[in-house]
Amino acid sequence: MSxxxxxxxxxxxxxxxxxxxxRERFADHSRETFDAVLDTSERIAREKYAPFNRVVDTEEPRTETEPDGTLRVVLPQATYEARRAYAESGLLSAAQDYDIGGMQLPYTVEAAANSFFAAASISIGSNLLTSGNANLLMVHGTDLQKQVFALNExxxxxxxxxxxxxxxxGSSLSDVATRAVPDGEGFESDPLGPRYRLKGNKMWISSGDHELTENIVHLVLAKIPGPDGKLVPGTKGISLFIVPKKLVDTNGQLTGVRNDVALxxxxHKLGWRGTTNTLLNFGEGKYPVDGQAGAVGYLVGQPGKGLHCMFHMMNEARIGIGMAATMLGLAGYYASLDYAKNRPQGRPVQGPKDGAAAVVKDAAQPQVRIVEHADVKRMLLAQKSYGEGALALNLFCARLVDEQHTGDAAAADEARLLLEVLTPIAKSWPSEWCLEANSLAIQIHGGYGYTRDFPVEQYWRDNRLNMIHEGTHGIQAMDLLGRKVLMEGGRGLQLLAGRINATIERAIQVPALAAHANALGKALQDVGAAxxxxxxxxxxxxxxxNAVPYMQAFGHTVLAWVWLDVALATLAADAALAQPASVGRMGAMRFFFHYELPKIGAWLQVVSTRDATCASFPEEAF
Amino acid sequence: MSxxxxxxxxxxxxxxxxxxxxRERFADHSRETFDAVLDTSERIAREKYAPFNRVVDTEEPRTETEPDGTLRVVLPQATYEARRAYAESGLLSAAQDYDIGGMQLPYTVEAAANSFFAAASISIGSNLLTSGNANLLMVHGTDLQKQVFALNExxxxxxxxxxxxxxxxGSSLSDVATRAVPDGEGFESDPLGPRYRLKGNKMWISSGDHELTENIVHLVLAKIPGPDGKLVPGTKGISLFIVPKKLVDTNGQLTGVRNDVALxxxxHKLGWRGTTNTLLNFGEGKYPVDGQAGAVGYLVGQPGKGLHCMFHMMNEARIGIGMAATMLGLAGYYASLDYAKNRPQGRPVQGPKDGAAAVVKDAAQPQVRIVEHADVKRMLLAQKSYGEGALALNLFCARLVDEQHTGDAAAADEARLLLEVLTPIAKSWPSEWCLEANSLAIQIHGGYGYTRDFPVEQYWRDNRLNMIHEGTHGIQAMDLLGRKVLMEGGRGLQLLAGRINATIERAIQVPALAAHANALGKALQDVGAAxxxxxxxxxxxxxxxNAVPYMQAFGHTVLAWVWLDVALATLAADAALAQPASVGRMGAMRFFFHYELPKIGAWLQVVSTRDATCASFPEEAF
Incomplete structure (x- = not known):
């Protein structure tokens, strides 16, 4: 199955x-146009991404020093070609309005299209950041900022x-110390936006420097000091700035002046090596502008509202990470399935014979392919249930984004709130369980999986990032239990419970699903009580x-719901299970209910008892 | 805590x-002599191993081609120096008899001493294989084989x-295809042992070629063809041979003739890169001996009993792997504890205030060190409970080895059988859970943990091997449920249950432990019923x-028992918990009972129902 x-x-x-x-916005679209986008994505991913996934890992970004002391980032040729093919496909603006050259493609289809690139090589492209950056400007930027910056992205x-x-x-953005001060008199009247000079150091900036594109548009969080020169503590003092690597005019042409942003x-990372990750110094005076140190930046939106602007894009960014983790999980699944179907090793167990206690095998028989061993099937089925379940969840969340943007008011509001509750799961769950899937993919390969001759060890390394970036696991858990399940009087949680119960009510009518429906109902009650x-x-x-164990239990419950709902759709489309794919989905669903959902008991126990073993543990006793 | x-x-x-x-064998020993060995090990590990752990990862083994076409393995200088220091310390023969230059050190102390090297750099040394090899020869070799080969190791x-x-x-040794045929007339009368010529390819051979030592003694499994020239299917046809890289005389001097063993x-591995891992061709004719292709090998023990000889050493080899996994887990724990104590980030949560739903933090307060966050404590405590628990289990198993070798007949037999049952756990449990510990160590470091500037990503990569080599996780699980719990009428399982119940009976008298004792009793019943x-x-x-879920549940139950028993010893030594270390051990024990032991329910459920979701899943449905 591909x-x-x-x-x-x-x-x-x-x-x-x-x-x-x-929907009016999508009126010109049809399954044909959607399929065409998916076809194109699949083709570019196959031709320009997949063959080079190991290359970008081996030839990780490095720097060369130019005669003038500038550090130049060196990337493999494949990265240039992949980037060019992606940009030429129009996918960067696929979701945008026709009048700015977009396709008005639903986000759901865009997310599905991007899944092919993620599966082929998660680290070659960092196109999601460019889209996210430009999307943010389309919402919060001035017309000229959109025209000059977003459109050229x-x-x-x-x-x-x-x-x-x-x-x-890192996790504590309230401690941002980058300063932005007005850039002289008349700073407010720059047509590109109120002009500031920024000084500070930014860490972990993906694609922060390279020569893949003519220019790089940095969106930078910084604080404008108060009259006393001090920075406001906390996130309220944070503003957002456009800081181009090279200065541009109002027509979007380079002025020839380099901005004071230095690599x-x-x-040097464990994985995800195809994407340059940088430490950037803003305004250290390496490239003075008009003889002055300080990176030129243009304010976006209102002062002090920077984090608000940023979080506007956070749901989609987090779904993007969830999707990245998911596709790595599925890539490992496909690789290990292929290996298991072709690797002969071992024989079926027999006996015990004649009352002998030992299990025996008939060594005179030829070896079987390892896909025939129950334990290998278990490891494949786990990967399938994690990966396909996570894909379903992330596409469901993408569908909610479309609902939020194009549904009627009530539906849009409901989608917004469901997204608030589900986003921490869409991000954290694949990060954790598709990483586990990659570990199982290695295990199926045996010693070969531990070598760089097979792709699975790289998937596992690449995937380890996803529990860290865009809000760590711990941050997602605090967001879920500390904010999302409480917000608007708990209405988000109620909405989700309503959706889950609707699935349960349908499934309970179906003999093959009734027991699972009951198990899910029980799990939902347990999560609510916890x-x-x-x-x-x-x-x-x-x-x-115990926010993390809570999130783990919450996530497994959500995934059980997704699988039960997918099972209903499977039976609706193929009640006789005539297609192997239908049998596969039902099996993966059963696996999830039998092997995975019962795990929530252990996680919820510590939540329900407000177990203080960890919180009260004294530092000196470690 | 170090x-x-x-x-x-x-x-x-x-x-x-x-x-x-x-015991008579150890009569000359005392805590002073044990401590001296531990001191020496700690010092060599600190000076010669730890500083070079990253070096041997970065400068992984590579080959250079000599003018004569021979591949030569290039290793960092540090590896030579570490090896020399280890050999000079006398640790290679620490457990051997005085009369062959050993120290008659208990295996328990030897294992403890080796833990320091494993923590400092698991992959620099592969001394365990040399010891295992020589130990095997001491049991199954002739006097001259011991003298010439074992003693020089x-x-x-x-x-x-x-x-x-x-x-x-790999996992299926019955399919070994390396052939060994008698080396001409008079082959039986070679003083070094019946002389054969071997032809075949061996894969995954650790330290299979290098110039760290004057010679390399390969112990090779191969099959002697029957009169019809065919190999006997299955493991019964396997014999064991000494195949030196360079031929030697009966005095242990090199004869100057290279054997027909070619690298x-x-x-090229994901981790554990300090140890060369090779594909060796035996007898391909690259280095003909006496003008003839075929690697010269000397039979060890009886023909057809090769696997029996090999398995004699398997328990200790598997404990060695468990210890390796354990020490990587603890190395990550210490690194992340150090980081957590020094890294300021974030603030304690407060509120919700005035009925507001959101959790708030006071950004005007200075940041706290992350060791103060409950979720970081959770991740540290998990590592501590996995790592120290695994260390306790492995030392307990090492103590059983001493009992088996030096106890009275009844005690030795009991130790032997307990080891049979516990070895799969001692190997598999740390491989799985100390790998998880390493992942938590990365998580505590945040983005920094994902870089090669910190040691934790390497520990995680190194540790991933341990679920694969010396019998995969799946093989250990089949061994446990398919053989060990059945053997001798289930007496091994009964013996273990007896030990566990003895701990429960003592703990149930102690108020602080009674609830845990009951939980362990319930777990033991559940495992028995399953x-x-x-x-x-x-x-x-x-x-x-469902052998793997069974092993996971079995393992968690064994670890809960180990922790409860360690808690009893902690209270016995420090009833008032005056020492932070005592508080720490009690906390880690509670963590294990609260957060970990409850996980067995989900694993045992599929075992108890003989869940066939995986076994019956049709291949085409994946």
């Missing part, structure tokens, strides 16, 4: 993506970054001490 | 290692390998389909 049929099933049979045509001329973290401020170094118990004292320190 | 105090506590307070003095002149796997025969290539249920049909295919 990726495309699974994507097609989820899009058309499960999510009914064709119905989006009924969508058309592929320039690329974009998100500069949030600093060496001392300080590259991070949520209440966690907050019973009203003390965040009590509730959040 | 490693040494934990080792000391487990050796002296928990395992009462000093009592071994009462113990004294550090030569090193040893174990050549089991072949490209087509065919190096495996064992019966798994075999209820008598069909291995039914029982073994």
């Amino acid at each position: 990726l495309r049929p699974t994507v097609d099933f989820l899009l058309y049979q499960w999510l009914d993506a064709e119905k989006l045509q009924a 969508f058309n592929g001329r320039w690329s974009g970054t998100m500069c949030l973290s600093e060496p001392q401020a 300080a170094g590259l991070n 949520t209440k118990a966690a907050w019973a004292t009203g003390q965040p320190a009590d509730a959040l001490a | 490693l040494r105090p934990t080792v000391d506590f487990l050796l002296y307070q928990w395992l009462d290692a000093e009592k071994l003095q009462a 113990f004294n550090g002149r030569w090193s040893g390998t174990m050549c089991l796997s072949e490209p087509q025969a 065919a290539g190096l495996n 064992t019966k249920a798994a075999w209820a049909t008598g069909q291995p295919a039914d029982a073994l389909a």
Whole structure:
């Protein structure tokens, strides 16, 4: 089974993506146009990404020093070609309006299209950041900022970054120390936006420097000092700035002046090596502008609202990470399935014979392919249930994004709130379980999987990043239990429970699903009770001490729901299970209910009892 | 907390290692002599191993081609120096008799001493293979084989390998295809042992070629063809041979003739890169001996008994792997603890205030060190409970080895059988959970943990091997459920249950432990019931389909027992918990009972129901 049929099933049979045509924005679209986008993506991914996934790992980004002391990033040729093919495909602006050259493609289909690139080589492209950057400007930028910066990102001329973290401020953005001061008199009247000079260091900036594009548009979080010269503590003081690597005029032409943004170094990572990851120094005076140190930046939106602007894009960015983790998980699944079907090793167990205690095998028989061993099947089925389940969840969330943007007011609001609750799961769950899937893919390969002659060890290394970036696992868990399940009086959680119960009510009518429906109902009750118990004292320190186990249980419950709903769609499309793919989906669903869902008991126990073993553990006792 | 105090506590307070003095073999020993060995090991590990752990990863083994076409393995200088220091310390023969230059050190203390090297750099040394090789010869070799080969391994002149796997025969040793034929007339009268010529390819051979030592003693599994020229199917046809890289005389001097063993290539691994891993071609004619292709090998023991000889050493080899995994887990724990104590990031959660739903933090306060966050404590405590628990289990198993070798007949027999049952756990449990510990160590480091500037990503990569080599996870699980719990009428399982119940009976008297004692009692019952249920049909295919979940549950139960027993020793030594280390051990024990032991329910459920979701899943449905 390859990726495309699974994507097609989820899009058309499960999510009914064709119905989006009924929306005015998507009226010109049809399954044919969607398929054409998927075909193109699949082809470019196959030709320009997949063959070079190991190359970008081996030839990781390095720097050369130019005669003038500038550090230049060296990337493999394949990265240039992949980037060019992607930009030329129009996918960067696929979701945008026709009048700026977009295709008005639903986000659901865009996300599905991007899945092929992620599966082929997660680290070659960092196109999601460019899209996210430009999307943010389309919402919060001025008309000229959109025209000059966003459009030149969508058309592929320039690329974009998100500069949030600093060496001392990773998870804790309130500690951002980059300063932005007005750039002289008349700073407010620059047509590109109020002009500031920025000084500070930004860490972990993906695609922060390279020569893949003519220019790089940095979106930078920084603080404007108060009249006393001090920075406002906390996130409220954070503003957002456009800081181009090279200065441009109002027509989007390079002025020939380099901005004061200097590459300080590259991070040498465990994986995801195709994407340059940088430490950038803003305004250190390496490239003074008008004789002055300080990177020129243009304010986006209101001062002090920088994080608000940034978080506007956060849901989609987090779904993007969830999708990245998912596709790595599925890539490992396909690789290990292929290996298991072709590797002969061992024989079926027999006996014990004649009362002998030992299990015997008949060594005179030829070896069987390892896909015939139950334990290998178990490892394949686990990968399938993690990967396809995660893909379903992420496409469901993408569908909610479309609902939020094009549904009627009530539906849009409901989608917004469901997204708030589901996004931490869409990001964290694949990060954790598709990493486990990659470990199982290695295990199926045996010693060969531990070598660089097979792709699975790279998937595992690449995937390890996803629990860290765009908000760590711990941050997602605090967001879920500390904010999302509480917000708007708990209405998000109620909405989700309503959706889950609707699936349960349908499934309980179906003999093959009734037991699973009951198990899911019980799990939902348990999660609800644990949520209440966690907050019973009203003390965040009590509730959040076990936020991660809570998120793990919440995530497994959500995935069980997704699988049960996918099973309903499977039976609706193929009640007789005549297709092997249908049998496969039902098996993966059963696996999830038998092997995975029962795990929530152990996680919820510590949540329900507000277990303080960890929180109260004294530092000196470690 | 560093490693040494934990080792000391487990050796002296928990395992009462000093009592071994009462055995005649160890009569000259005392805590002073044990401590001296540990001191020396700690010092060499600190000076010669730890500083070079990253070097041997970055400068992984490579080959250069000599003018005569020979491939030469190039290793960093540090590897030579580490090897020399280790050999000079006398540790290679520490457990051997005085009369051959050994120290008659208990295996328990030897294992503890080796833990320091494993923590400092698991991949620099492969001394365990040399010891294992020589130990095997001491049991199964002739006097001259011991004299010539084993003794020159113990004294550090030569090193040893174990050549089991072949490209087509990894987990399935019955498919070994290397052939050994008598080396002409009079082959039986060679003083070094019946002389054969071997032809075949051996894969995954650790330290299979290098110039660290004057010679390399390969122990090779091969089959002697029957009169019809055919190999006997299965493991019964396997014999064991000494195949030196360079031929030697009966005085152990090199004859100047190279044996027909050729390095065919190096495996390029995900981790554990300090150890050369090779594909060796035996007898391909690259180095003909007496004008003839075929590697000269000397039979060890009886023909057809090769695997029997090899398995004699398997328990200790598997404990060695468990210890390797354990020490990588603890190395990551110490690194992430150090990081967490020094990295400021974020603030404690407060609120919700005034009925507001959101959790708030006071950004005007300075950041706290991340060791103060409950979720970071959770990740540290998990690592501590996995790593220290695994260390306790492995030292307990090492203590059983001493009992087996020096106890009275009844005690030795009991130790032997307990080892049979516990070895799959001692190998598999740390491989799985100390790998998870390493992942948590990365997580605590955030983005920094994903870079090669910190050691934790390497620990994680190195540790991934341990679920694969010396019998995969799946093989260990089949061994446990398919053989070990059944053997001798289930007496091994009964013996283990007896030990566990003895701990429960003591713990149930202690208020702080009574609830845990009950939980362990319940877990033991559940494992027992699941064992019966798994075999209820008598069909291995039914029982073994879920052998891995069974092993996971079995392992967690064993570890809970180990922790409860360690807690009893902790209270016995420090009833008032006056020492932070005592508080730490009690906390880690509670963590294991609260957060880990409850996981067994989900694993045992599929075992008890003989769940066939995986076994019956049709191949075409993947």
